[in-house]
Amino acid sequence: MSEPILELTGLTKVYPGGLRALDNVDLTINKGEIFALLGPNGAGKTTLIGAVCGMVTPSSGTIRAFGHDLARDWRQARKRIGLVPQELATDMFEPVRRAVAFSRGLFGLPPNPERIEEILRSLSLWDKRDERIMALSGGMKRRVLIAKALAHDPDLLFLDEPTAGVDVELRKGMWQLIDEMRGRGVTVILTTHYIEEAEEMADRVGVIRNGRLLMVDEKAKMMARLGRTEAHIALAEPMAAIPPALAHFPIEIEQDGLGLCYRGGDGTGKGKQEVAALTKALTGAGIDYVGIDVRESSLEDIFVSVLGENDVPQQTKVEREAV
Numbered sequence: 001m002s003e004p005i006l007e008l009t010g011l012t013k014v015y016p017g018g019l020r021a022l023d024n025v026d027l028t029i030n031k032g033e034i035f036a037l038l039g040p041n042g043a044g045k046t047t048l049i050g051a052v053c054g055m056v057t058p059s060s061g062t063i064r065a066f067g068h069d070l071a072r073d074w075r076q077a078r079k080r081i082g083l084v085p086q087e088l089a090t091d092m093f094e095p096v097r098r099a100v101a102f103s104r105g106l107f108g109l110p111p112n113p114e115r116i117e118e119i120l121r122s123l124s125l126w127d128k129r130d131e132r133i134m135a136l137s138g139g140m141k142r143r144v145l146i147a148k149a150l151a152h153d154p155d156l157l158f159l160d161e162p163t164a165g166v167d168v169e170l171r172k173g174m175w176q177l178i179d180e181m182r183g184r185g186v187t188v189i190l191t192t193h194y195i196e197e198a199e200e201m202a203d204r205v206g207v208i209r210n211g212r213l214l215m216v217d218e219k220a221k222m223m224a225r226l227g228r229t230e231a232h233i234a235l236a237e238p239m240a241a242i243p244p245a246l247a248h249f250p251i252e253i254e255q256d257g258l259g260l261c262y263r264g265g266d267g268t269g270k271g272k273q274e275v276a277a278l279t280k281a282l283t284g285a286g287i288d289y290v291g292i293d294v295r296e297s298s299l300e301d302i303f304v305s306v307l308g309e310n311d312v313p314q315q316t317k318v319e320r321e322a323v
């Protein structure tokens, strides 16, 4: 049974100067889910997080968290929310353990050295507990950010671009960590530029652009609804027209008759089965082929179709190769 723990209704933020960073956003997040908010630069992701975490005052709309209306009962709700920001703003001169313990104290909780130790150990930070944050590597600094956000044991955790610019190993480590949090019943909302990350981690995905939430769905359903299979079959002999025996397949002739292109399926693997049936039908019709290239569309292809080519948030090729 899904239990809503965060409900945004008509959430709108217009910054002084008139920029509409959030435009009438309706969104419900359920307990225990991992929700990925995906959008290009400037889409409004950080503004949305800021509105829930109390750093941005909404222009209109309501936010309910854990049943509390944030406008009236902010403190009650905020206690149960953790935020991992994109960058560490303060604390650089502090030793790790003290900074994390201090974060807990900010929420009015009594000191709990055992719990702090547990958190630091789970993030492989225990060995670094007495080091100044500034002396840590970028990846370790990010772990400190997470430790600080977990120090008051939140039930809802926001991660703003948790793996931007980190190497593959650390990214995988982060994913594992997020998965562990889910195991402990923490609800996670993460923003990301990395489609791969949403594909790997999220139960549901929301696509945001220009402050508007364009699409929200379970990842699997999104793939099933918008996914496609594309196959290119290289023929041994040129084909002038599609023979009647193949007419029921969604195919067209390409490469001046030397190829057939299949586009069909629905992102659930159905397309692959149909391509297999097509190859049998080709053989049955005495048509020889010399190669097949089959491709299932990814979440990335889906975003190209939803957002348009130029707006799709993704790692650039250079970034992808560098990590």
Ligand SMILES: Nc1ncnc2c1ncn2[C@@H]1O[C@H](COP(=O)(O)OP(=O)(O)OP(=O)(O)O)[C@@H](O)[C@H]1O
Residues within 6 Å of the ligand: 015, 016, 017, 019, 020, 021, 039, 040, 041, 042, 043, 044, 045, 046, 047, 048
């Ligand atoms: N304090 C501010 N005053 C005026 N405009 C702002 C302010 N903060 C953000 N904006 C603008 O609001 C829009 C949304 O910004 P936001 O940071 O929420 O986007 P984002 O999706 O988090 O982007 P990114 O992926 O680059 O972090 C942008 O056009 C940004 O320039």
